[in-house]
Amino acid sequence: MLAVFEKSPVLVLNADYRPLSYFPLSLWSWQDAVKAVFLDRVNVVSEYEREVHSPTCSFRLPSVISLKEYAPTARKPAFTRFNVFLRDHFTCQYCGQRFAVHDLTFDHVVPRSRGGRTEWLNVVAACGTCNLRKANRTPQEADMPLIRQPYRPNSHQLQDQGRRFPPNYLHESWRDFLYWDSELEQ
Structure with a gap:
């Protein structure tokens, strides 16, 4: 029981x-x-x-x-690996493919060896293949343009992103409170 x-x-x-x-x-x-x-x-x-x-x-x-x-x-979301992936839609910002969390890495747009910082504005989600291909170069030098420039999200933006990725289990009584990609009538 x-x-x-x-x-x-x-x-x-x-x-x-x-x-x-x-x-x-x-x-x-x-x-x-x-x-x-x-x-x-x-x-x-x-x-x-x-x-x-x-x-x-x-x-x-x-x-x-x-x-x-x-x-x-919280007004300012924590800078975490997971929040970077969430901000970037669990999508490699170089090849545009969506990946599971365990198949993503994060990449420094300006490499750390060149003074790039580990912060919202310099880190993007990347698949392992693209991260290795880009190596210690900028996206321009590697001829790998970013799909979307990195930005510092606010809590509302991350919450909105989270709504797009429903969990495996959703009880029917929850649906009215989650608004999964549903358009409200005007």
């Missing part, structure tokens, strides 16, 4: 009913969600059909919860 509940992740929304993050999607275990419900820190927005029982009560497991207090999002 416990295995069934392990497959009951809970989508966590901020107080404004937007996911705390899209990539990775803001999920809690059902145990953490139940604890937050009993501590009155969250509102239950939607529930699974599954129930849990205690000696004194039973209730349905939450599938979507919202925080009672708004949690501000």
